[in-house]
Amino acid sequence: LRQGFPEVIFGESKTVGQMEQIIMALLGKGNNVLATRVDGEKGAALMHKFPVASYHRESRCLTIEQKPVEAKGRGKIVVISAGTSDMPVAGEAVITARIMGNEVETLFDVGVAGLHRLLARKELLFSASVIIVVAGMEGALPSVVGGLVDKPVIAVPTSVGYGASFGGVAALLGMLNSCAAGVTVVNIDNGFGAAYAASLINRESSSTI
Amino acid sequence: LRQGFPEVIFGESKTVGQMEQIIMALLGKGNNVLATRVDGEKGAALMHKFPVASYHRESRCLTIEQKPVEAKGRGKIVVISAGTSDMPVAGEAVITARIMGNEVETLFDVGVAGLHRLLARKELLFSASVIIVVAGMEGALPSVVGGLVDKPVIAVPTSVGYGASFGGVAALLGMLNSCAAGVTVVNIDNGFGAAYAASLINRESSSTI
Amino acid sequence: LRQGFPEVIFGESKTVGQMEQIIMALLGKGNNVLATRVDGEKGAALMHKFPVASYHRESRCLTIEQKPVEAKGRGKIVVISAGTSDMPVAGEAVITARIMGNEVETLFDVGVAGLHRLLARKELLFSASVIIVVAGMEGALPSVVGGLVDKPVIAVPTSVGYGASFGGVAALLGMLNSCAAGVTVVNIDNGFGAAYAASLINRESSSTI
Amino acid sequence: LRQGFPEVIFGESKTVGQMEQIIMALLGKGNNVLATRVDGEKGAALMHKFPVASYHRESRCLTIEQKPVEAKGRGKIVVISAGTSDMPVAGEAVITARIMGNEVETLFDVGVAGLHRLLARKELLFSASVIIVVAGMEGALPSVVGGLVDKPVIAVPTSVGYGASFGGVAALLGMLNSCAAGVTVVNIDNGFGAAYAASLINRESSSTI
Amino acid sequence: LRQGFPEVIFGESKTVGQMEQIIMALLGKGNNVLATRVDGEKGAALMHKFPVASYHRESRCLTIEQKPVEAKGRGKIVVISAGTSDMPVAGEAVITARIMGNEVETLFDVGVAGLHRLLARKELLFSASVIIVVAGMEGALPSVVGGLVDKPVIAVPTSVGYGASFGGVAALLGMLNSCAAGVTVVNIDNGFGAAYAASLINRESSSTI
Amino acid sequence: LRQGFPEVIFGESKTVGQMEQIIMALLGKGNNVLATRVDGEKGAALMHKFPVASYHRESRCLTIEQKPVEAKGRGKIVVISAGTSDMPVAGEAVITARIMGNEVETLFDVGVAGLHRLLARKELLFSASVIIVVAGMEGALPSVVGGLVDKPVIAVPTSVGYGASFGGVAALLGMLNSCAAGVTVVNIDNGFGAAYAASLINRESSSTI
Amino acid sequence: LRQGFPEVIFGESKTVGQMEQIIMALLGKGNNVLATRVDGEKGAALMHKFPVASYHRESRCLTIEQKPVEAKGRGKIVVISAGTSDMPVAGEAVITARIMGNEVETLFDVGVAGLHRLLARKELLFSASVIIVVAGMEGALPSVVGGLVDKPVIAVPTSVGYGASFGGVAALLGMLNSCAAGVTVVNIDNGFGAAYAASLINRESSSTI
Amino acid sequence: LRQGFPEVIFGESKTVGQMEQIIMALLGKGNNVLATRVDGEKGAALMHKFPVASYHRESRCLTIEQKPVEAKGRGKIVVISAGTSDMPVAGEAVITARIMGNEVETLFDVGVAGLHRLLARKELLFSASVIIVVAGMEGALPSVVGGLVDKPVIAVPTSVGYGASFGGVAALLGMLNSCAAGVTVVNIDNGFGAAYAASLINRESSSTI
Ligand SMILES: Nc1ncnc2c1ncn2[C@@H]1O[C@H](COP(=O)(O)O)[C@@H](O)[C@H]1O
Ligand SMILES: Nc1ncnc2c1ncn2[C@@H]1O[C@H](COP(=O)(O)O)[C@@H](O)[C@H]1O
Ligand SMILES: Nc1ncnc2c1ncn2[C@@H]1O[C@H](COP(=O)(O)O)[C@@H](O)[C@H]1O
Ligand SMILES: Nc1ncnc2c1ncn2[C@@H]1O[C@H](COP(=O)(O)O)[C@@H](O)[C@H]1O
Ligand SMILES: [Mg+2]
Ligand SMILES: [Mg+2]
Ligand SMILES: [Mg+2]
Ligand SMILES: [Mg+2]
Numbered sequence A, B, C, D, E, F, G, H: 001l002r003q004g005f006p007e008v009i010f011g012e013s014k015t016v017g018q019m020e021q022i023i024m025a026l027l028g029k030g031n032n033v034l035a036t037r038v039d040g041e042k043g044a045a046l047m048h049k050f051p052v053a054s055y056h057r058e059s060r061c062l063t064i065e066q067k068p069v070e071a072k073g074r075g076k077i078v079v080i081s082a083g084t085s086d087m088p089v090a091g092e093a094v095i096t097a098r099i100m101g102n103e104v105e106t107l108f109d110v111g112v113a114g115l116h117r118l119l120a121r122k123e124l125l126f127s128a129s130v131i132i133v134v135a136g137m138e139g140a141l142p143s144v145v146g147g148l149v150d151k152p153v154i155a156v157p158t159s160v161g162y163g164a165s166f167g168g169v170a171a172l173l174g175m176l177n178s179c180a181a182g183v184t185v186v187n188i189d190n191g192f193g194a195a196y197a198a199s200l201i202n203r204e205s206s207s208t209i
């Protein structure tokens, strides 16, 4: 397989009919299914067609696990988010990482303005093999996390904010300019992409993904 | 006096001759003198004319204290900076705050990627009446400081950085989107403006500045 | 308390259910409540649950004062706005400042194109301990106010305008480049943040906020 | 004549040789000469070739008046500038307006942070037939002037400033969003263009320019 | 009167009730009424209250002429637009100019890609005392017009276009960089502002506006 | 050959030594040579090494024609430029088009503000098989040309201008939003790229380039 | 005919009534009809009026071929698109190119992340006389195609994407900076414009379009 | 150790004296030394002080290996660059990765416009445990590489280009919008940061870095 996971369906610009067809094909090949950016209405329609599916409303993801997810990682992926409004994006990352065979642990609502909550969970950070940090507004959290641990940090800016946040641009720039080494960045709101990259990092180098 | 300090000379677009004239006038009225954005060459020329002056090379400031600076603040201004490259801007703030009659303490090189250095000095933060935080790159430090203390924080973005720092824009946006309440922001590299505002904040409300 | 006021609820990305829960918790601890960015529909639902609450439609704020607000400031906060369309943001500032224990006075609709209305109220400006200036379009008002008084001025750009106002960016840039010293700036439409900072400035330096 | 004044030489991207040739041609036809954006070195070279010329160092303009400038306006053009650093641009406007046959009066260094200097000269504003307002930083002056008088105001943003002034963009946006009606805007630093337009406005409608 | 026309109501952010009140006040003082940015629904409601009013649907303007408009201009204002989609903005300019007492003539749908239509009407251009040029997309029309005539040209960029037109920014920049002297610019879609400035230009210099 | 012309050397980021080596190799294979973006100093050094070369100072191009250029086009490429400052970019286009085997004719200094110069040469436009239009500032010329003829127009924005021209961005946006169909655009100052594309268009479809 | 095809109706800002009128006029003159940017509702209304028309829902185009389309090209136009979401824009290009008399072939869903699909169809690329490449997100496909063939490539960025795609700006910039020579670019989502230019390129140079 | 490698000196804003001091300290602790962004002049001065150092002119790095670099990776890091102008940034990545104990292989000058060079080296890509892809202009290379392999790809945009490359922004946006999953991005020109992150990824999860 080229990309390590059968195919992830990007639901944003697809009709229910188009997704139905791709899902049928994937199921026919014996694969598990992950569709992202599936809004509530499309989610309901697909649940109706595939009662075996799970629809994750907040994260707008739909999954079907017709076979057990096979554990493939050499360690644990930790997903951290700064505020409650970042949860949908963090959720997309969690669901993606899990269905790709990774152990995932989460640490939510630990924004930079309340550092003690983060510092209280240092041991969790140290136990990770990769860390995904999801944050909007000023996007400062990845720098703080990256300064505490020697693990790869994947930063996900979110479009949370208003005014001069410019739909996530402030957070994106903050992350690209992180003063902590070891931080790399994905597109605004791209929880899926962060988890996909984290999953590749978490593989045994010898394994076929 | 309209603006609380006789007149601050913005040296960037002034010739040595023009500054000389303004300085003479200020001295003639018995005032102390502060000139900012005075580059090395202009500084040397002015030192030659006014041997009693002090030229602060790194901060590009020139000061003349012909009378003792009168203490006017009700508390202490603490100036914090993230990295060594932010020092010139932090220095401009320190010099401005001091000549305007404030007690000033500093905490330099305490970037977000090395939080322990900042956390080790919490008591200094708590002792401030206003805090100026100078930072470039992702501009995350004011949020961390603002989350630790209940004091007004004035954030100064610096033009330090490269690539997607866009000459200080990334830091500026980070600060405007700070998730810690109580943070206000001044223009990129405007150490003077931050100190001026901090000085107004630090006055007894009844005092004529 | 870390941030001087129990907790302010940012209502924009929260459901009525989430807000209800937080409000219950705050009330249970004997606190007063402030929620900002609460749209009309959510406001109505919350009023239904908490008949004792006040919903400020124009400013999209909800407040519950189960105990008298304790006066805490050493002076007065004056809130100025340029045009009628800036009123919602100015209102958010007023409500925030009041519930945090400050005496607040207002001066609305005194735009730069009609200076006489502002100049006629100079004595009000002089009586302030901090001034919040709310303005959209070209954002010139804080400079004019800052040039008249020696008090800290907190400038709030608003998203009012069209075309090249770019949702408040023109006003934001105008304020960051203010030619009057003593002006600091918060995010576009952030009336809450301005009032929070003003409130910290207005405290007795010795008081625990 | 197509554009009302023989031809104005934009010196920025021309060599001394190229300008020399154009000047010769203009003089040969009996015209007066105006060249803008002529830096010091080119200015010196041209003064050497044309000793009868005047080189205006600060404004980077070179003029040759081989015949008396003919008065053509129906009123007076007033040129106002906010700060000393805006003087070169204001100067370009003054020189252009004068050589095009207009009576010009000036009011310099009347920035928005020191309004009293402007208000003290209201009668000058009222006596104008067109007003050119030159300002950098936040570009607020045209709004104030436009609010005081019922005359066409042409606003010229300048590249004066640093950080978030973005080379004049902050001033430009401020002027485009002016809350005073009757204000129109030209390009950053375009003193020439403002004066050219003012000159067209100041003509008798029947006159051939 | 400060601004030469009693008061123009900017309807965008006003309720029907608010506008009703202002209109009543204006009518009570014997004035004519102009309200801009009045959408269809508000327009219908106001027509119901004031059957004597005219609602200009395409231009979103409402006018009431309870007394004849007094001719005040020394010449004619010509309003030119590039394409059919620019008509609402051009219409706002026409209505504003007319109710302010100017003779107005129009030349619509003469875009730069079909120059012959413009060139065929040169005599109309020459007969103007001021020209307003409304154009979206690349905003090239003001340069062409400005190159043909020696009259003040006020350029109005419109938000017409898609993709890299960025809501009128492409047209705005084109106009600010016009290679024809004598062109000044107003905000995107600001037909009102262009007409107001044109009206000031078109006055006898001695008249009280 | 993959790209139709042996290899064009982009001189901007290459040392004289690096270019010398590539030129030797090209000459060794019997090819003609074109190097673009060769500044004066590098040009002089290369002329010293290859006295047979021609250095085109204004266009910063170096060419060596060791064999006659073979005519390959099915028609003529016309290169038009708006102002004298656009000449270097236009020159790069001309040199590139010629050495690639095309007949080239030029029409320079025909800006939009002086349309008659362009209209006087319509027959030249009609005789072209492709037209390259080079313009800075507002970039309006390609629309005018595209409206006159039914030939492919390649628009080249130049970085000529100041202030809100933003180094060619205003012209680029103007061209992308052209209201004349048939216009395509290349990067700012990319005379080479325009000529390369024009050359591909001008080929007989059956010819191997 | 000025522009080679009778008239193309840009439906975005036109009412059904306006389009109906233009269509009637075109049909009356014996022309075929192409309308672009016709949304579903308008499309249905027009189909009702003109049952002979074809409405292409995905591409939002409406066509009426009352006479056979006359073949006019000297070769074939190949339209390539990167992803399924780019199909509407690619479709607009295909329909435009066909009704203008060109042979068109398509190659869809051959994004850069799955190169083998593109490489498998090299012979199709080689058979084209012009290639239109439609791509969103990073806009890399035109560079790859341009590197494989020696034919003119017209790149169409699409607004497909989210976050830092900025509505097609990322793709647009990628295409303007293409490292393959021979690529020219049109506005975001402008499938029509690409096909129009391709059609001009594909004409016999001697033909009247 | 906090960051896995003793300390990397960012030379850009440091004086020779400052760097000398830090290097002495590092050597005193027995560490190897890496300094980045050391320009030629500073490099020469430091070589004079530390004759044992290596100065890498093109990449502006200075290294001192006083003890053998200990191999620490579980696989190989492959560094790919698109063009010769990207070499300095790619070199910074190579030097950083090597001194941090990784096996590094390189593949330079394999731009997207000449895909065959990349496709010819597929086996090298497959042998990597992490791939760093350095590219300027349109930044398309990481998407192509990411589409070929199932390994983590770290994309480094470079400031190479002109015009609409905006100093690396076009490449940065292209990379953030990559259509290949598994790609993460660092700041423009940040070869060091990419290599640091790659090095963390390449560690055995159990190892102390
Ligand atoms: N939320 C997401 N954000 C970005 N890319 C995604 C997302 N979900 C899926 N994808 C990618 O989109 C590809 C499918 O695109 P498509 O063929 O348009 O459905 C998948 O292979 C993923 O690489
Ligand atoms: N470094 C600085 N940044 C911003 N404003 C400054 C600075 N230094 C001085 N100023 C302000 O500039 C004013 C003087 O401006 P000028 O009249 O141009 O010299 C002073 O009154 C200060 O308010
Ligand atoms: N369409 C318009 N665009 C810009 N400004 C306008 C417009 N219509 C009215 N105005 C201005 O808005 C002012 C009234 O603003 P307001 O007090 O908010 O109603 C008037 O005096 C005009 O100067
Ligand atoms: N999808 C499109 N994008 C850009 N321009 C178009 C499009 N469709 C038609 N046009 C152009 O718009 C012109 C008609 O514009 P209008 O007069 O506003 O209908 C046509 O002659 C075409 O050149
Ligand atoms: Mg780390
Ligand atoms: Mg705080
Ligand atoms: Mg003040
Ligand atoms: Mg006025």
Ligand SMILES: [Mg+2]
Pocket: D002, D003, E145, E146, E147, E148, E149, E150, E151, E180, E181, E182
């Ligand atoms: Mg003219």
Ligand SMILES: [Mg+2]
Pocket: F145, F146, F147, F148, F149, F150, F151, F180, F181, F182, G002, G003
């Ligand atoms: Mg044409």
Ligand SMILES: [Mg+2]
Pocket: F002, F003, G145, G146, G147, G148, G149, G150, G151, G180, G181, G182
């Ligand atoms: Mg090619």
Ligand SMILES: [Mg+2]
Pocket: A002, A003, H145, H146, H147, H148, H149, H150, H151, H180, H181, H182
């Ligand atoms: Mg991959």
